[in-house]
Amino acid sequence: MKKSILIFAIVLIALSLTAFNIINGKDSKSEKTEATKNKELALNTNAVYEAPIGPILKTDSIKTKPEVFEDFIYDVGPRFAPMKKSDLEKATSLDAFFTWEELRAISKIKFVEIIVIENERQTQKREISYTKDFTEAQLKLLQSFDYTSHFNLRIEYLEKNSVGQLEHKFNSPHITIVPEKQAVYMDGKDALKKYLKESSSEVRKDVDPEKLQAAKLHFIITKLGTIENVKLDRTSNYPLVDKTMIDLIKNLSGKWKPAENEKGEKMDQEMVVSFGLMGC
16 A cells, blocks of 8 residues: 555656646747847847837926927908998897897897907997897997997897706907908918918927917008008017018018909908917
């Protein structure tokens, strides 16, 4: 009996040693194969390096090259939303400024105020009403506006939301009175924006978009189609950009078709190039 147990123990030990050698041999072979692959990868200069997954430390040491951002010129036209003088003369209520669907959504009007804007600022020249129909004072103020006048129409009202509850709402369109036929750049608005953007790209290479202030370049298209009175409303915080934009407008080679009033008579019109970061 003791002899049988001894033989069984010897056989078990032999099997264990055999299994250990097999596993160890495979691991050694895998390590040698992996080492060979790593050596070949190191020697292969065309191999693509795959960055390890995980956070990159010391990100403050990584510097990116400033980009010449694309959305530099974002509008060319009147200062605010255009409204023909002939349409303004017919306006007697909010119907002239809002769609039927917009007015239908209003449950109750709190007030409607017309405010004159001069030199980019709201003035105390204003008249108020409490219905959608304009008062005599408001109509008189509207009738006093000429071409290139600017005003703000402020309306506060209550509107039902999706669950039937009344919510306080506010709307404040800014409007510029324009001729019946506005001045037109003969090569097209898109061509003008492209020209201004591309011609100013060199001076914008070192511009930080976060420091660039929105600015507006005002100028007059005369009844002869020429450009006059070019002026900047404020600095963009980059004097070289300001000077470049002024020079580009003054020396614009394309032609303009002048504006016309209701009688078909040619007339001057103020135009605005808005550039920098989008803003009012």
